[in-house]
Amino acid sequence: METLNSSTNSRGVKVDSYDWESNSKSCPDSSEDSQRSNRFGENDVDGEKEGEGSASSVDDSFRLLTDTEIVQMTFVSEDEAGQFYNAYAKAIGFSVRKYKSRRQTGNEMYVRWKVWVCSREGQRNKKHLERSNRKRRHRAETRTGCGAKFRVCRMSPTVTNYIVTEFVSAHNHPLAAPQCVPFLWSHRQVGDADIAQVMAMRNVGMKAAKIMDYMTCQSGGFQNVGFTIKDLRNKLHSSRKEEIRNGDAEGALGYLAAQVSTDPLFFFKYTVDEVDRLETLLWTDGRSQMDYAAFGDVLVFDTTYRTNACKKPFVILAGVSNNFTMTIFGCALLSKDTEDTYNWVLSTFLEAMDGKKPISVVTDGDLVMRNAIRNIFPDARHRQCSWH
Numbered sequence: 242m243e244t245l246n247s248s249t250n251s252r253g254v255k256v257d258s259y260d261w262e263s264n265s266k267s268c269p270d271s272s273e274d275s276q277r278s279n280r281f282g283e284n285d286v287d288g289e290k291e292g293e294g295s296a297s298s299v300d301d302s303f304r305l306l307t308d309t310e311i312v313q314m315t316f317v318s319e320d321e322a323g324q325f326y327n328a329y330a331k332a333i334g335f336s337v338r339k340y341k342s343r344r345q346t347g348n349e350m351y352v353r354w355k356v357w358v359c360s361r362e363g364q365r366n367k368k369h370l371e372r373s374n375r376k377r378r379h380r381a382e383t384r385t386g387c388g389a390k391f392r393v394c395r396m397s398p399t400v401t402n403y404i405v406t407e408f409v410s411a412h413n414h415p416l417a418a419p420q421c422v423p424f425l426w427s428h429r430q431v432g433d434a435d436i437a438q439v440m441a442m443r444n445v446g447m448k449a450a451k452i453m454d455y456m457t458c459q460s461g462g463f464q465n466v467g468f469t470i471k472d473l474r475n476k477l478h479s480s481r482k483e484e485i486r487n488g489d490a491e492g493a494l495g496y497l498a499a500q501v502s503t504d505p506l507f508f509f510k511y512t513v514d515e516v517d518r519l520e521t522l523l524w525t526d527g528r529s530q531m532d533y534a535a536f537g538d539v540l541v542f543d544t545t546y547r548t549n550a551c552k553k554p555f556v557i558l559a560g561v562s563n564n565f566t567m568t569i570f571g572c573a574l575l576s577k578d579t580e581d582t583y584n585w586v587l588s589t590f591l592e593a594m595d596g597k598k599p600i601s602v603v604t605d606g607d608l609v610m611r612n613a614i615r616n617i618f619p620d621a622r623h624r625q626c627s628w629h
Contacts, residue, residue: 303332308410315402319355322393322403326357327427329391334416336360336425340390345398354394354406360426361387361414385414423464431468431476439473440480449474490519497524506530508593512585514576521582523589525558525571533570533594536560540570540599541626542587542610544578554578556586570594583613591617 306329316322323339330337340362342355364384392407417425431439435456442452453470460466468476497509506527514520525533541559556573571593573586591598601622604610614623 299328300332303329308408311408311410312405315404316393317402319352319393319395319403322355322391322405323357326391330359331422331425331428334419334422335389335412336417336427337391338362338427349398351395351398354392356390356392356407358391359387359389359412361385361412362389387412387414420464423467424469429468429472431472435467436476436480439477443477449477493522494519500526510589510592518576520576521573521585522575523556523571523573523586523593525590525593529568529570530594532562532568533560534597536562536568537570537594537597538600540602540621542602542604542614544605544607544610558590578609580609580612580616583610584616587613587617 311329314325316325319342327337336359337357338360340356340358343353345351345353361384364386365382370379388409389412390407390409392405393403394406395401395403422428438456439452442455443449447455449470453466453473456466457463463469494511497507500507500509504527507524508526508530509522509524511522512520537560539560541557541561543557543559544554554575554577556575557569558571558573559567559569562568571590573590575582575586598618599621601624602614602618603624603626604614606625611623614621
């Protein structure tokens with residue numbers, strides 16, 4: 242049975258809220274809700290009146306809103322409600338995050354209710370503070386148990402609007418200064434226009450730090466950019482992963498397959514993971530195989546860690562010719578540097594070289610490499626390079 246609770250928020254505004262946790266059915270319809278006329282986007286906070294076009298005037302409009310006015314608002318969707326609360330938080334000086342939500346199941350799928358809270362809500366879990374095997378120091382504590390929240394609900398399937406059922410405006414921590422608000426988490430975003438500009442500069446070889454410097458000068462200061470250097474690096478990393486998933490792997494395999502028509506001795510082999518993504522790849526051409534047959538007594542097993550565009554471990558299998566020049570026997574691109582992965586690399590390399598094993602193997606002393614060499618080349622002498 243639905244229970245209607247009457248609560249009073251920190252400013253003394255009485256808010257009627259349902260005990261949604263104990264209900265399994267959808268919210269009941271209410272005739273009073275249909276009479277609410279103060280909808281987000283139809284009031285003065287949108288800044289479309291004369292003299293209210295600037296960002297400061299819009300922030301002032303949010304600051305002038307009372308708890309009663311916010312409680313009487315309605316929204317056409319939960320996304321619109323979240324956008325309003327985030328804009329309100331930016332004007333006041335705090336960051337928000339999603340807390341809880343409940344979906345209506347059955348024929349009509351929709352979000353019944355949703356809650357946003359201050360980013361300083363709650364406390365850090367003690368298990369993270371009591372870990373004995375921790376290698377890094379603790380990050381600064383940001384949770385203060387703040388009780389500020391914003392909750393909206395769709396009262397029934399026939400009513401499409403969302404009403405505010407709970408709003409708490411008081412915080413137990415100092416609010417951020419205006420110059421610090423743009424750096425709060427929920428107010429930072431790399432927009433579509435920024436992405437297009439960033440990708441254009443990245444494609445001509447500019448590094449993330451240089452791109453950030455340019456956009457800072459372009460916007461007139463770090464506070465006007467809209468994101469930080471960490472956000473930019475994360476966006477570039479996600480776009481790089483998307484590129485790899487959408488065609489780089491197929492293009493590389495297609496190129497290697499085409500080499501077989503021009504070089505009959507060309508060899509390549511790869512594996513995929515459980516979701517059919519490229520996991521390991523090794524290749525060697527005919528010239529490399531002939532060089533290994535002549536100079537393969539000593540094998541240099543070197544790995545460059547994530548210095549390529551794909552940010553993946555790249556293995557170079559090399560040696561020295563009779564003229565004391567380096568010669569490449571084969572290469573491999575890996576998704577991770579584990580013992581099983583290196584076992585696959587060495588066993589596949591052995592397959593490509595008709596089973597010829599080296600007499601000595603030189604590495605940088607990595608323990609995982611050492612174990613793989615012991616597994617695949619048990620009779621080979623393992624030595625570290627002079628650099629390590």
